[in-house]
Amino acid sequence: xxxxxxxxxxxxxxxxxxxxxxxxxxxxxxxxxxxxxxxxxxxxxxxxxxxxxxxxxxxxxxxxxxxxxxxxxxxxxxxxxxxxxxxxxxxxxxxxxxxxxxxxxxxxxxxxxxxxxxxxxxxxxxxxxxxxxxxxxxxxxxxxxxxxxxxxxxxxxxxx
Amino acid sequence: xxxxxxxxxxxxxxxxxxxxxxxxxxxxxxxxxxxxxxxxxxxxxxxxxxxxxxxxxxxxxxxxxxxxxxxxxxxxxxxxxxxxxxxxxxxxxxxxxxxxxxxxxxxxxxxxxxxxxxxxxxxxxxxxxxxxxxxxxxxxxxxxxxxxxxxxx
Numbered sequence: 040x041x042x043x044x045x046x047x048x049x050x051x052x053x054x055x056x057x058x059x060x061x062x063x064x065x066x067x068x069x070x071x072x073x074x075x076x077x078x079x080x081x082x083x084x085x086x087x088x089x090x091x092x093x094x095x096x097x098x099x100x101x102x103x104x105x106x107x108x109x110x111x112x113x114x115x116x117x118x119x120x121x122x123x124x125x126x127x128x129x130x131x132x133x134x135x136x137x138x139x140x141x142x143x144x145x146x147x148x149x150x151x152x153x154x155x156x157x158x159x160x161x162x163x164x165x166x167x168x169x170x171x172x173x174x175x176x177x178x179x180x181x182x183x184x185x186x187x188x189x190x191x192x193x194x195x196x197x198x199x
Numbered sequence: 200x201x202x203x204x205x206x207x208x209x210x211x212x213x214x215x216x217x218x219x220x221x222x223x224x225x226x227x228x229x230x231x232x233x234x235x236x237x238x239x240x241x242x243x244x245x246x247x248x249x250x251x252x253x254x255x256x257x258x259x260x261x262x263x264x265x266x267x268x269x270x271x272x273x274x275x276x277x278x279x280x281x282x283x284x285x286x287x288x289x290x291x292x293x294x295x296x297x298x299x300x301x302x303x304x305x306x307x308x309x310x311x312x313x314x315x316x317x318x319x320x321x322x323x324x325x326x327x328x329x330x331x332x333x334x335x336x337x338x339x340x341x342x343x344x345x346x347x348x349x350x351x352x
Contacts, residue, residue: 082317084339112301114317114340131307135337187302190314191305 070170071097078180078194080116080159080199084187086180086194095198099110101154101167117143117183118156118167120196125151130181131188132141138185139183143183172198219327231304272336272346274302274318279346280334288331290349295323303339306348308332314339 071094078101079087093099103118122128125148133145144152154169157175172178175198182192269291273280275298286292294304296318302323304315311334315324328334328350338344 084314112317112340116303135342184339185342186303186305186307186337189312190305190339 051100058156071095074099074171075100075102077101078103078118079106080104080182080192082114082116083191084182084190086118086182086192087121089194091180092195092197092199095171095172095175097171099167099169099171101156101169102164102168103159104155104164105159107161108158111161113161115158115166115184115185116192117158119144119181119183120154120167120169121148121153121179122151122153123172123174123178125179127179127181127193128187130183134183134188135185137183137185143165143185147154155183158184171196175199203245203327229281246308250276270343271295274304274338275299277338277341277344279338279344280286282345283347285349286328288291288329288352289327291325292336293323293325294318294336296320301340302336302344306334308334 052082074093074097075092076091076099081087086119091101091112101118103116105114105116107114130145130148130151133147134143137143137145140159142155144155146173153172154167158165159165178196178198180196181188181195212303230343250341270284271293272284272295274294274296275297277283279294284292294315297320301320301321302318304318304326306313306326311328311330313336315325315326317340320323326336328348331350331352334348334350335344336348
Protein backbone atom coordinates (compact mmCIF):
# COMPACT_ATOMS: atom_id res chain seq x y z
CA UNK A 40 0.00 0.00 0.00
CA UNK A 41 1.01 3.61 0.23
CA UNK A 42 3.85 4.40 2.47
CA UNK A 43 4.19 8.01 3.46
CA UNK A 44 7.01 9.39 5.38
CA UNK A 45 6.40 11.88 8.17
CA UNK A 46 7.25 14.99 6.14
CA UNK A 47 5.00 14.02 3.27
CA UNK A 48 2.15 13.35 5.70
CA UNK A 49 2.46 16.77 7.30
CA UNK A 50 2.57 18.52 3.94
CA UNK A 51 -0.44 16.58 2.70
CA UNK A 52 -2.42 17.33 5.82
CA UNK A 53 -1.62 21.02 5.54
CA UNK A 54 -2.65 21.02 1.91
CA UNK A 55 -5.99 19.34 2.71
CA UNK A 56 -6.67 21.79 5.53
CA UNK A 57 -5.84 24.72 3.27
CA UNK A 58 -8.19 23.40 0.60
CA UNK A 59 -11.01 23.00 3.12
CA UNK A 60 -10.40 26.53 4.38
CA UNK A 61 -10.49 27.93 0.85
CA UNK A 62 -13.76 26.15 0.08
CA UNK A 63 -15.27 27.41 3.34
CA UNK A 64 -14.23 30.96 2.60
CA UNK A 65 -15.63 30.72 -0.91
CA UNK A 66 -18.93 29.41 0.39
CA UNK A 67 -19.14 32.25 2.88
CA UNK A 68 -18.75 34.81 0.09
CA UNK A 69 -21.47 33.35 -2.12
CA UNK A 70 -24.40 35.78 -2.34
CA UNK A 71 -27.84 34.64 -1.22
CA UNK A 72 -30.05 33.31 -4.01
CA UNK A 73 -31.87 35.84 -6.13
CA UNK A 74 -35.35 36.81 -5.03
CA UNK A 75 -38.31 37.95 -7.09
CA UNK A 76 -40.62 40.46 -5.48
CA UNK A 77 -43.90 41.91 -6.70
CA UNK A 78 -45.27 45.32 -5.95
CA UNK A 79 -48.52 46.83 -7.20
CA UNK A 80 -49.39 50.51 -7.51
CA UNK A 81 -52.85 51.98 -7.96
CA UNK A 82 -55.00 55.08 -8.26
CA UNK A 83 -55.17 55.51 -4.50
CA UNK A 84 -51.46 56.33 -4.30
CA UNK A 85 -50.62 53.04 -2.59
CA UNK A 86 -47.95 50.38 -2.81
CA UNK A 87 -49.29 46.90 -2.30
CA UNK A 88 -48.02 45.24 -0.23
CA UNK A 89 -46.57 48.01 1.90
CA UNK A 90 -43.84 45.69 3.23
CA UNK A 91 -41.37 43.57 1.26
CA UNK A 92 -38.73 41.26 2.73
CA UNK A 93 -35.42 39.98 1.34
CA UNK A 94 -32.06 38.70 2.50
CA UNK A 95 -29.10 41.04 2.87
CA UNK A 96 -27.04 41.19 -0.27
CA UNK A 97 -29.51 39.15 -2.32
CA UNK A 98 -30.03 40.03 -5.98
CA UNK A 99 -33.58 41.37 -6.19
CA UNK A 100 -35.84 41.39 -9.23
CA UNK A 101 -38.66 43.75 -8.30
CA UNK A 102 -41.67 43.77 -10.61
CA UNK A 103 -43.93 46.81 -10.31
CA UNK A 104 -47.39 46.48 -11.81
CA UNK A 105 -49.82 49.37 -12.28
CA UNK A 106 -53.31 48.19 -11.46
CA UNK A 107 -55.21 50.86 -13.40
CA UNK A 108 -56.44 49.81 -16.84
CA UNK A 109 -54.23 50.75 -19.76
CA UNK A 110 -57.13 52.15 -21.74
CA UNK A 111 -58.24 54.48 -18.98
CA UNK A 112 -56.70 57.71 -17.77
CA UNK A 113 -53.03 57.65 -16.92
CA UNK A 114 -51.72 58.15 -13.41
CA UNK A 115 -47.96 57.59 -13.53
CA UNK A 116 -45.90 56.32 -10.62
CA UNK A 117 -42.28 55.52 -9.86
CA UNK A 118 -40.71 53.16 -7.34
CA UNK A 119 -37.62 54.44 -5.57
CA UNK A 120 -35.62 52.58 -2.91
CA UNK A 121 -33.87 54.93 -0.48
CA UNK A 122 -31.09 54.48 2.04
CA UNK A 123 -31.96 53.74 5.64
CA UNK A 124 -32.71 56.85 7.62
CA UNK A 125 -33.50 59.05 4.62
CA UNK A 126 -35.78 61.97 5.49
CA UNK A 127 -38.79 60.67 3.58
CA UNK A 128 -40.96 63.70 4.27
CA UNK A 129 -38.12 65.92 3.11
CA UNK A 130 -37.90 63.82 -0.03
CA UNK A 131 -41.66 64.19 -0.53
CA UNK A 132 -41.39 67.96 -0.35
CA UNK A 133 -38.27 68.13 -2.51
CA UNK A 134 -39.84 66.18 -5.38
CA UNK A 135 -42.42 68.95 -5.82
CA UNK A 136 -39.69 70.88 -7.59
CA UNK A 137 -38.06 67.90 -9.29
CA UNK A 138 -37.85 67.51 -13.04
CA UNK A 139 -39.31 64.78 -15.20
CA UNK A 140 -35.97 64.27 -16.95
CA UNK A 141 -34.47 63.41 -13.54
CA UNK A 142 -37.15 60.79 -13.02
CA UNK A 143 -38.50 63.23 -10.42
CA UNK A 144 -35.57 62.54 -8.11
CA UNK A 145 -34.42 65.85 -6.62
CA UNK A 146 -30.65 66.45 -6.93
CA UNK A 147 -30.29 66.87 -3.17
CA UNK A 148 -31.51 63.31 -2.65
CA UNK A 149 -29.74 61.61 -5.55
CA UNK A 150 -27.12 60.08 -3.24
CA UNK A 151 -29.89 58.56 -1.12
CA UNK A 152 -31.29 56.50 -3.99
CA UNK A 153 -30.30 52.82 -4.00
CA UNK A 154 -32.54 51.80 -6.89
CA UNK A 155 -35.25 53.45 -8.97
CA UNK A 156 -37.73 52.43 -11.61
CA UNK A 157 -38.73 54.45 -14.60
CA UNK A 158 -42.28 55.79 -14.79
CA UNK A 159 -44.90 53.07 -14.80
CA UNK A 160 -48.11 54.09 -16.52
CA UNK A 161 -51.65 52.81 -16.08
CA UNK A 162 -51.79 49.15 -17.05
CA UNK A 163 -48.02 48.97 -17.36
CA UNK A 164 -45.28 47.01 -15.66
CA UNK A 165 -41.62 47.77 -14.99
CA UNK A 166 -38.85 45.72 -13.41
CA UNK A 167 -36.08 47.01 -11.20
CA UNK A 168 -33.02 44.81 -10.62
CA UNK A 169 -30.73 45.61 -7.76
CA UNK A 170 -28.70 44.02 -5.02
CA UNK A 171 -30.26 44.26 -1.60
CA UNK A 172 -28.24 46.28 0.89
CA UNK A 173 -25.72 44.24 2.90
CA UNK A 174 -26.79 45.85 6.16
CA UNK A 175 -30.07 44.54 7.59
CA UNK A 176 -32.74 47.09 8.38
CA UNK A 177 -35.78 48.92 7.02
CA UNK A 178 -35.28 50.73 3.73
CA UNK A 179 -37.98 53.17 2.56
CA UNK A 180 -39.65 52.76 -0.82
CA UNK A 181 -41.44 55.82 -2.17
CA UNK A 182 -43.02 57.13 -5.34
CA UNK A 183 -41.07 60.13 -6.59
CA UNK A 184 -43.88 61.50 -8.79
CA UNK A 185 -44.62 64.93 -7.31
CA UNK A 186 -47.14 64.77 -4.51
CA UNK A 187 -47.47 61.03 -4.24
CA UNK A 188 -45.02 60.58 -1.38
CA UNK A 189 -46.69 63.39 0.56
CA UNK A 190 -50.00 61.62 0.03
CA UNK A 191 -48.58 58.54 1.71
CA UNK A 192 -47.32 56.49 -1.23
CA UNK A 193 -44.68 54.68 0.78
CA UNK A 194 -43.60 51.13 1.48
CA UNK A 195 -40.64 49.49 3.18
CA UNK A 196 -38.07 46.89 2.15
CA UNK A 197 -37.09 44.87 5.18
CA UNK A 198 -33.57 43.49 4.72
CA UNK A 199 -32.88 40.51 6.99
CA UNK B 200 -120.13 117.63 -25.08
CA UNK B 201 -116.51 116.96 -24.40
CA UNK B 202 -115.44 113.37 -23.94
CA UNK B 203 -113.35 112.86 -20.75
CA UNK B 204 -109.69 112.55 -21.55
CA UNK B 205 -108.15 109.09 -21.15
CA UNK B 206 -104.64 110.55 -20.90
CA UNK B 207 -101.92 108.40 -22.45
CA UNK B 208 -103.60 106.25 -25.08
CA UNK B 209 -103.86 103.06 -22.94
CA UNK B 210 -106.69 101.73 -20.92
CA UNK B 211 -106.05 100.74 -17.29
CA UNK B 212 -106.05 97.08 -18.46
CA UNK B 213 -103.32 97.74 -20.98
CA UNK B 214 -101.32 99.49 -18.23
CA UNK B 215 -101.38 96.30 -16.16
CA UNK B 216 -100.31 94.21 -19.16
CA UNK B 217 -97.42 96.56 -19.83
CA UNK B 218 -96.19 96.33 -16.23
CA UNK B 219 -96.33 92.49 -16.29
CA UNK B 220 -94.48 92.42 -19.60
CA UNK B 221 -91.79 94.67 -18.13
CA UNK B 222 -91.36 92.39 -15.13
CA UNK B 223 -91.12 89.37 -17.39
CA UNK B 224 -88.42 90.98 -19.50
CA UNK B 225 -86.38 91.97 -16.42
CA UNK B 226 -86.73 88.47 -14.90
CA UNK B 227 -85.62 86.86 -18.14
CA UNK B 228 -82.60 89.14 -18.26
CA UNK B 229 -81.60 88.34 -14.66
CA UNK B 230 -81.95 84.59 -15.24
CA UNK B 231 -79.94 84.72 -18.43
CA UNK B 232 -77.04 86.47 -16.70
CA UNK B 233 -76.99 84.27 -13.54
CA UNK B 234 -73.85 82.15 -12.93
CA UNK B 235 -74.05 78.70 -14.43
CA UNK B 236 -72.21 75.45 -13.87
CA UNK B 237 -70.43 73.43 -16.52
CA UNK B 238 -73.57 71.56 -17.45
CA UNK B 239 -75.49 74.79 -17.85
CA UNK B 240 -77.61 74.66 -14.72
CA UNK B 241 -78.01 77.73 -12.57
CA UNK B 242 -75.52 77.83 -9.70
CA UNK B 243 -75.65 79.62 -6.39
CA UNK B 244 -71.86 79.60 -6.28
CA UNK B 245 -69.39 82.27 -7.16
CA UNK B 246 -67.84 81.00 -10.36
CA UNK B 247 -64.57 82.57 -11.34
CA UNK B 248 -63.22 81.44 -14.65
CA UNK B 249 -60.51 83.93 -15.34
CA UNK B 250 -57.18 84.56 -13.75
CA UNK B 251 -57.21 88.31 -13.80
CA UNK B 252 -56.46 90.54 -10.89
CA UNK B 253 -59.99 91.84 -11.29
CA UNK B 254 -61.53 88.46 -10.48
CA UNK B 255 -59.42 88.08 -7.35
CA UNK B 256 -60.28 91.57 -6.23
CA UNK B 257 -63.95 90.90 -6.81
CA UNK B 258 -63.79 87.83 -4.61
CA UNK B 259 -62.06 89.68 -1.81
CA UNK B 260 -64.63 92.43 -2.04
CA UNK B 261 -67.43 89.91 -1.72
CA UNK B 262 -65.75 88.31 1.25
CA UNK B 263 -65.32 91.63 2.97
CA UNK B 264 -69.02 92.29 2.67
CA UNK B 265 -69.66 89.15 4.66
CA UNK B 266 -70.73 86.78 1.89
CA UNK B 267 -69.84 83.15 2.55
CA UNK B 268 -70.43 81.73 -0.89
CA UNK B 269 -68.54 78.66 -1.96
CA UNK B 270 -65.68 79.51 -4.28
CA UNK B 271 -65.56 77.33 -7.37
CA UNK B 272 -62.26 76.61 -9.04
CA UNK B 273 -62.24 74.72 -12.29
CA UNK B 274 -59.68 72.31 -13.69
CA UNK B 275 -59.56 73.07 -17.37
CA UNK B 276 -56.90 72.46 -19.99
CA UNK B 277 -54.63 71.07 -17.27
CA UNK B 278 -54.76 74.22 -15.17
CA UNK B 279 -56.60 75.49 -12.14
CA UNK B 280 -58.75 78.50 -12.94
CA UNK B 281 -58.25 80.88 -11.32
CA UNK B 282 -54.71 80.17 -10.19
CA UNK B 283 -54.93 82.49 -7.20
CA UNK B 284 -57.77 82.86 -4.71
CA UNK B 285 -58.33 84.47 -1.37
CA UNK B 286 -60.90 83.02 0.97
CA UNK B 287 -61.91 83.16 4.59
CA UNK B 288 -61.27 80.46 7.17
CA UNK B 289 -64.04 77.91 6.93
CA UNK B 290 -65.14 78.94 3.46
CA UNK B 291 -65.50 75.98 1.13
CA UNK B 292 -63.60 75.69 -2.13
CA UNK B 293 -65.13 73.44 -4.74
CA UNK B 294 -62.87 72.08 -7.42
CA UNK B 295 -64.68 71.11 -10.58
CA UNK B 296 -63.02 68.97 -13.24
CA UNK B 297 -64.13 70.48 -16.53
CA UNK B 298 -61.41 68.68 -18.49
CA UNK B 299 -61.83 65.44 -20.34
CA UNK B 300 -59.00 63.84 -18.39
CA UNK B 301 -58.42 62.56 -14.88
CA UNK B 302 -57.36 65.14 -12.31
CA UNK B 303 -56.65 65.34 -8.62
CA UNK B 304 -56.42 68.05 -6.01
CA UNK B 305 -54.24 67.80 -2.96
CA UNK B 306 -52.77 70.08 -0.38
CA UNK B 307 -50.25 69.15 2.31
CA UNK B 308 -49.13 71.87 4.69
CA UNK B 309 -48.04 71.11 8.25
CA UNK B 310 -50.84 69.19 9.90
CA UNK B 311 -53.28 70.04 7.12
CA UNK B 312 -53.67 67.33 4.52
CA UNK B 313 -56.26 67.08 1.78
CA UNK B 314 -56.45 64.61 -1.08
CA UNK B 315 -59.39 64.49 -3.44
CA UNK B 316 -58.25 61.16 -4.85
CA UNK B 317 -58.69 60.57 -8.56
CA UNK B 318 -61.20 63.08 -9.92
CA UNK B 319 -63.04 61.95 -13.02
CA UNK B 320 -64.14 64.46 -15.70
CA UNK B 321 -67.31 66.26 -14.65
CA UNK B 322 -66.90 65.56 -10.96
CA UNK B 323 -66.07 67.94 -8.17
CA UNK B 324 -64.36 67.84 -4.80
CA UNK B 325 -64.54 70.22 -1.90
CA UNK B 326 -62.05 71.36 0.68
CA UNK B 327 -62.14 73.77 3.57
CA UNK B 328 -59.25 75.44 5.33
CA UNK B 329 -59.56 75.83 9.07
CA UNK B 330 -56.44 77.91 9.66
CA UNK B 331 -55.42 81.20 8.10
CA UNK B 332 -52.29 81.17 5.98
CA UNK B 333 -50.92 80.54 2.52
CA UNK B 334 -51.46 77.19 0.86
CA UNK B 335 -50.81 75.55 -2.47
CA UNK B 336 -53.25 73.11 -4.01
CA UNK B 337 -51.78 70.85 -6.67
CA UNK B 338 -52.75 68.03 -8.97
CA UNK B 339 -50.95 64.73 -8.27
CA UNK B 340 -51.25 63.78 -11.94
CA UNK B 341 -50.20 67.04 -13.59
CA UNK B 342 -47.36 68.56 -11.52
CA UNK B 343 -47.57 71.92 -13.28
CA UNK B 344 -51.12 72.54 -12.07
CA UNK B 345 -51.00 74.84 -9.06
CA UNK B 346 -53.54 76.88 -7.18
CA UNK B 347 -52.33 79.45 -4.65
CA UNK B 348 -54.76 79.91 -1.78
CA UNK B 349 -54.58 82.67 0.78
CA UNK B 350 -56.86 82.04 3.74
CA UNK B 351 -57.70 85.09 5.78
CA UNK B 352 -59.22 85.03 9.30
